[in-house]
Amino acid sequence: METLQGGGALKHEREAPMRIRPIEPRDRERILEIVTATGNFTPVEIATAMEVVDEALADPAHPRGDYRAFVLEDERSHVAGYECHGPTPLTEGTYDLYWIAVDPACQGSGFGRALLAFAEQDVRATGGRLLLIETSSQESYGDTIRFYEKSGYPLAARIKEFYRQGDDKLIFAKRLTGDTALVPE
Amino acid sequence: METLQGGGALKHEREAPMRIRPIEPRDRERILEIVTATGNFTPVEIATAMEVVDEALADPAHPRGDYRAFVLEDERSHVAGYECHGPTPLTEGTYDLYWIAVDPACQGSGFGRALLAFAEQDVRATGGRLLLIETSSQESYGDTIRFYEKSGYPLAARIKEFYRQGDDKLIFAKRLTGDTALVPE
Numbered sequence: 344m345e346t347l348q349g350g351g352a353l354k355h356e357r358e359a360p361m362r363i364r365p366i367e368p369r370d371r372e373r374i375l376e377i378v379t380a381t382g383n384f385t386p387v388e389i390a391t392a393m394e395v396v397d398e399a400l401a402d403p404a405h406p407r408g409d410y411r412a413f414v415l416e417d418e419r420s421h422v423a424g425y426e427c428h429g430p431t432p433l434t435e436g437t438y439d440l441y442w443i444a445v446d447p448a449c450q451g452s453g454f455g456r457a458l459l460a461f462a463e464q465d466v467r468a469t470g471g472r473l474l475l476i477e478t479s480s481q482e483s484y485g486d487t488i489r490f491y492e493k494s495g496y497p498l499a500a501r502i503k504e505f506y507r508q509g510d511d512k513l514i515f516a517k518r519l520t521g522d523t524a525l526v527p528e
Numbered sequence: 529m530e531t532l533q534g535g536g537a538l539k540h541e542r543e544a545p546m547r548i549r550p551i552e553p554r555d556r557e558r559i560l561e562i563v564t565a566t567g568n569f570t571p572v573e574i575a576t577a578m579e580v581v582d583e584a585l586a587d588p589a590h591p592r593g594d595y596r597a598f599v600l601e602d603e604r605s606h607v608a609g610y611e612c613h614g615p616t617p618l619t620e621g622t623y624d625l626y627w628i629a630v631d632p633a634c635q636g637s638g639f640g641r642a643l644l645a646f647a648e649q650d651v652r653a654t655g656g657r658l659l660l661i662e663t664s665s666q667e668s669y670g671d672t673i674r675f676y677e678k679s680g681y682p683l684a685a686r687i688k689e690f691y692r693q694g695d696d697k698l699i700f701a702k703r704l705t706g707d708t709a710l711v712p713e
Binding site: 387388391431432433434435436437472473475499500501502503504505506507508514516518 | 572573576616617618619620621622657658660684685686687688689690691692693699701703
């Protein structure tokens with residue numbers, strides 16, 4: 344299942360029309376724009392995000408690729424966000440959500456939740472049972488952290504001082520079994 | 529500081545003569561032999577270990593390379609073990625110990641402790657402040673886990689069911705500051 348029509352499978356209170364589809368080369372520039380616009384990432388982090396995008400673009404059709412990236416188009420067919428996930432090496436059924444970002448101008452439209460629900464659905468479709476999300480404990484990530492918690496991702500682990508002094512790594516985890524593929528709430 | 533003479537900087541109770549030096553292409557076959565002989569790794573894990581070795585071999589002289597690998601030679605100049613570590617992407621001063629293995633025939637000689645102490649020394653020399661080691665909670669890793677704990681690595685985090693059902697990821701961490709570069713004990 345490679346696309347998801349807004350208003351169909353997902354049940355959100357406030358949901359704008361949308362469509363989620365696999366990434367294409369023409370999306371690259373727009374994704375760079377979105378990642379930069381969020382204001383959350385350093386230049387090195389942005390470069391890493393784009394490396395992951397390029398990995399996904401190198402083999403976009405592979406259903407079991409290491410990096411699977413999808414973009415969300417709004418009602419004007421304009422790309423408003425993207426997510427990238429893939430199987431965690433050396434595990435059986437564990438996946439990482441490597442990146443998820445929505446244009447700040449579109450936030451509050453339920454796009455982030457739709458992208459996350461789509462990633463979960465895709466992970467389950469390829470036999471995944473556990474989805475992990477790593478993020479920083481920095482205050483600027485407060486909204487992001489609350490978003491994950493509200494989406495059913497409790498904090499699974501914290502590695503103190505991981506990124507730098509005073510900046511921990513937080514690992515959120517959701518078990519994907521039975522009927523938990525849709526965002527609860 | 530690229531080599532370490534046994535009986536010199538390290539203080540171990542039972543320490544056989546040894547020398548630690550950067551990896552060379554001729555070590556590849558012997559490392560594969562050692563990793564296989566430990567009996568701890570699956571074929572996929574062995575392949576991953578060798579990928580990391582190849583990454584280290586691709587740029588062995590780079591003092592700030594992503595993968596730095598060193599071998600330990602015993603008194604007969606025979607390679608008895610190796611370790612590989614490198615800076616963790618997107619962090620300031622955090623390093624991962626990616627792999628450490630000693631030929632089972634040589635275990636009990638203090639070689640594992642010497643390799644770990646060498647890695648710590650090398651990390652500190654390149655400005656590192658935190659060294660992480662990830663391993664499995666499986667029973668077959670019991671000796672490994674006790675080795676890390678005895679070497680001053682408390683358990684920093686556990687991600688349940690990470691590798692597979694019933695097999696957690698354990699993350700051990702040691703802060704490398706001041707005079708803690710040598711294995712305490």
